[in-house]
Amino acid sequence: MKRIKKLLSLLLSLTLVFSLAACGSSSDSGDAEKADKKTSESSExxxxxxxxxxxxxxxxxxxxxxxxxxxxxxxxxxxxxxxxxxxxxxxxxxxxxxxxxxxxxxxxxxxxxxxxxxxxxxxxxxxxAQFHSVFIAQKGLDIAGLEDLKGKSFTFGSESSTSGHLMPRYFLGEAGINPDADFDGEPNFSGSHDKTYALVESGAFQAGALNESVWKKAVEEGKVDTSKVDVFYTTPDYFxxxxxxxxxxxxxxxxxxxxxxxxxxxxxxxxxxxxxxxxxxxxxxxxxxxxxxxxxxxxxxxxxxxxxxxxxx
Missing domain, CATH: 3.40.190.10 (Periplasmic binding protein-like II)
Incomplete structure (x- = not known):
């Protein structure tokens, strides 16, 4: 009988030890998982x-x-x-x-x-630090300055563009042109500089304004036909x-x-x-x-x- 009790006591002790070890392992594993997750989040x-x-x-x-x-x-x-x-x-x-x-x-x-x-x-x-916009127009329209844009159809680039809208609108105002009243219809917004020169070259609009560097690159790469459309005015510089x-x-x-x-x-x-x-x-x-x-x-x-x-x- 005493022997059986001793065996039972030993079994209970062993069970307790394994349980504690398992808990410790589970806790360590949880901490490790948290650390791994934090490292993963940081690395991602x-x-x-x-x-x-x-x-x-x-x-x-x-x-x-x-x-x-x-x-x-x-x-x-x-x-x-x-x-x-x-x-x-x-x-x-x-x-x-x-x-x-x-x-x-x-x-x-x-x-x-x-x-x-x-x-x-x-x-x-x-x-x-010394950027410019260029105004372009179809050839043969006798457009030599900004004041000649009255009564012509016109396209800007994106409404939020500095060189394709904000500064061209400002310089038009300085020349006495109200884009919302003086063009042939409301001004268009092409969305990007490359679309602006394409629209003017195609005849969809008679004139437009865009980023000088995009224009120069298009000319150098032969993407625009300067026999059909060309620059007639370059703005003063701005950032x-x-x-x-x-x-x-x-x-x-x-x-x-x-x-x-x-x-x-x-x-x-x-x-x-x-x-x-x-x-x-x-x-x-x-x-x-x-x-x-x-x-x-x-x-x-x-x-x-x-x-x-x-x-x-």
């Missing part, structure tokens, strides 16, 4: 970059994809290009913190800075395109402190990375040999004009 953080869709979606997708690849290589972060349906969609994504770095025009950059406290313009091309980065708060929370400086450093040193084929391809797409520093205050003129025209609150 993706720095998303975007660009206003001001030209061919195919070209943007290819080259902004290369930009994402380059930034990833140089920063060690996961970087992804996310296309935007239109200019406003990019600003909205930036406001929500869903876009961390964006290639904006002057107007969309100002709009983004106005809705995101701490957003900062960090880099631009040298040409963006335009830039890389704007989201707030320090958003970046630090998702990618750690110093992310803004890390990204800015990569952008500002691309021109010196002459042996890197990806860097060379990206810079060629942007029609520049480097990016240089810029600052929010450079866009104060754009902001002032946009407020006067009711395009920024």
């Amino acid at each position: 953080a993706v720095l998303k970059i975007g660009a206003i869709p001001d030209q061919s979606a195919e070209e943007l997708n290819e080259n902004m994809g290369k930009m994402a690849e380059y930034l990833s290589e140089k920063t060690g972060l996961k970087v992804e290009y996310v296309p935007s349906q239109d200019y406003a969609a990019l600003v909205t994504a930036f406001e929500r913190g869903e876009m961390h770095l964006a290639w904006f025009g002057g107007l969309t950059g100002v709009q983004a800075m106005n809705v995101v406290s701490g957003a900062e313009a960090i880099a631009q091309r040298p040409m963006d 335009d395109y830039n890389w704007t980065i989201n707030s320090e708060e958003v970046l630090s929370e998702q990618f750690g402190e110093g992310t803004k400086e890390k990204v800015a450093d990569v952008l500002l040193n691309m021109g010196a990375d002459s042996e890197n084929e990806t860097a060379k391809a990206v810079l060629a797409f942007f029609q520049t040999d480097s990016f240089i520093e810029t600052a929010n205050e450079n866009y104060s003129m754009i902001e002032k004009i946009a407020k006067e025209l009711g395009m920024v609150k």
Whole structure:
């Protein structure tokens, strides 16, 4: 009888030991799972970059994809290009913190800075400090200046475009032209610069305004027939395109402190990375040999004009 009791006691002890061990193992496993999940979430953080869709979606997708690849290589972060349906969609994504770095025009950059406290313009091309819009018209219409556009059909680019709408509208006003009253019908909005020159060349509209660099590239690549349409006026210069980065708060929370400086450093040193084929391809797409520093205050003129025209609150 005593022997049986001893055996029962031993079995109970062993059961208790195994139970405690199992609990410990379960707790350790839970802690490990939590740690793994945290590490996984951290490693899955993706720095998303975007660009206003001001030209061919195919070209943007290819080259902004290369930009994402380059930034990833140089920063060690996961970087992804996310296309935007239109200019406003990019600003909205930036406001929500869903876009961390964006290639904006002057107007969309100002709009983004106005809705995101701490957003900062960090880099631009040298040409963006002295940018221009061009006014184009069909050949044979005797259009020599902005005042000759009265009574003509006209197309801007996107409504949110700096070089395709805001500044052309401003300079038209300076020349005494009211786009909403003086054209043949209401002005059209093509949506992008490449569509603007195509519409004028085709005869759909008699004149239009667009980004000077897109026009020059189209002429160089033979994408536009200058025997049918050509430039008749180039605007005075103004600040335009830039890389704007989201707030320090958003970046630090998702990618750690110093992310803004890390990204800015990569952008500002691309021109010196002459042996890197990806860097060379990206810079060629942007029609520049480097990016240089810029600052929010450079866009104060754009902001002032946009407020006067009711395009920024």
